[in-house]
Amino acid sequence: MGISFDKKVDGSVWLNFDIQPTAQPTELQNRVDKLKDPGFGRVFTDHMAIVRYEHGKGWHSAKIESRGNFPLDPATAVLHYAQEIFEGLKAYKRSDGGVNLFRPDANARRFRDSADRMAMAQLPEEIFIEAIEQLVRIDRDWIPGGEGSLYLRPFMIASEIFLGVKPSAEYIFSVIASPVGSYFKGGPAPVSIWVSENYTRAAIGGTGGVKCGGNYAASLRAQAEAIEHGCDQVVFLDAVERKYIEELGGMNVFFVFEDGSLSTPPLGTILPGITRDSIIALAREAGRTVREEAYTIDQWRADAASGKLKEAFACGTAAVISPIGTVRSASGDFTISGGAAGDVAMGLRKQLIDIQYGRAPDTHGWIRKVF
């Protein structure tokens, strides 16, 4: 049984996970078939991690168990007021058969920040990482080889049964895992993006800087509008002046200029992506100037036309880096670098992936080996 504790005592906390392997593991042939072409987010492993929180009792009942339903009372708080946060990271199989996690400490920290903003209980970072490692260990046979990976989805819901509007006194933290194929087969195809002029994603003081499900719910109408206009993704503008580029529904953006410098929108109302942060570090190390500065849609269009802008790309854990080829808006369309994938984007992409899979040295301490 898991032991319980309340708060960090003298800076260290521990919680034992009760490991209960499933009585009905997926049969080998079935698993092999599922791993052949898993796509994204539809195939799941046999287990999940669960940790519960109760006000006054703290985190308790940490378990790894057979993946299954949560029984939820219809009055469970998350179903009404959307107190929910999540994370996304991957486990990568190295060529020596070992398994890497990429910067899980950064996800753990961001998860605490998200919890704080949403007035939820903050899960100690050690428990976040331990839950992930235990799940990867028990489900290691589900990690695809090659360019595939095991996508890990830690999340937390408000589980108190109460319709009053207040922070929940109970939470369920869980981690599920989903084998995913290479996001792009045969290298990333440039994406087209739609500039949302009707909808915004985040306002100053709002929740744009944290990873809560509600941000996604609010972005889906704009994403649907992008698809109606023949685009792959939506890009949001700032909510005040409606002219500064913020980010896509679930990815940050970068611009590459003819002098070799990069720029990316500053933190605040955008999600502080771990891929974004890693790209800034790698580009600076390579001697490039990286500016975190506001950039307008009009300037983007003008720089694309004059040739000052060479590349634009989106980035996030799922797709790593996606070059942006075409930008469409109600006030006209434009193309970047002839709609082709740029060298800087592709170079950074390879550098990052090589670190993640352990093919390049980890000079930043970003890799945590599970095996």
Ligand SMILES: *Cc1c(COP(=O)(O)O)cnc(C)c1O
């Ligand atoms: C998760 C997310 C990102 C990307 O973050 P990574 O840590 O790089 O995966 C970017 N924007 C939004 C809105 C996100 O939710």
